[in-house]
Amino acid sequence: YSYVADELPTLLAARLPVRADALGICGHSMGGHGALVLALRRPDRFRSVSALAPICRPSAVPWGQKAFTAYLGAGGPAAAAWLAYDACALLAAHRFPGPVLVDQGDADKFLAAQLRPDALAEACARTNQPLTLRMHPGYDHSYFFVATVIGDHIAHHAAALASVR
DSSP, rough: OOOOOOOOOOOHHHHSSSSTSSEEEEEEEEEHHHHHHHHOOOOEEEEEEEEEEEEEEEGGGGGHHHHHHHOOSSSOOOOOOOOHTHHHHHHHHOOOOOOEEEETTTTTTTTIIIOOHHHHHHHHHHOOOOEEEETTTOOSSSSHHHHHHHHHHHHHHHHHHHHHH
């Protein structure tokens, strides 16, 4: 968390012509989950966010529960330590100041049991968080899916970051 939120942006700003106050974050699968969590917890650092087939409610799905138990300790889906890293739970207290873009393939074998974009859509609707959730017929969890939609994500970030003064 601290590497992506703090150390990496500092390293990039020291070596490349980037603005530390105008960063976007995007990820795929568990990386998509991380992008959502970082954007919600650090809107001062990340001004745009998108995700491709993210794990949206990790405290309620097997992959997330396994990872949370290993990294944060046992405690179950209601544990405060777990909820601090669950995008759906974070939306109750943290609203991202811009729109969120999520793309998901409807033929993804992990969709119902692990990814749960429906839970993210519900959490965003409850909190009035702008979300564009696009379902893509016939696409799975592969990098072919990522390659198909990544251009839209780059354009999403370019548009959002162009407005940061």
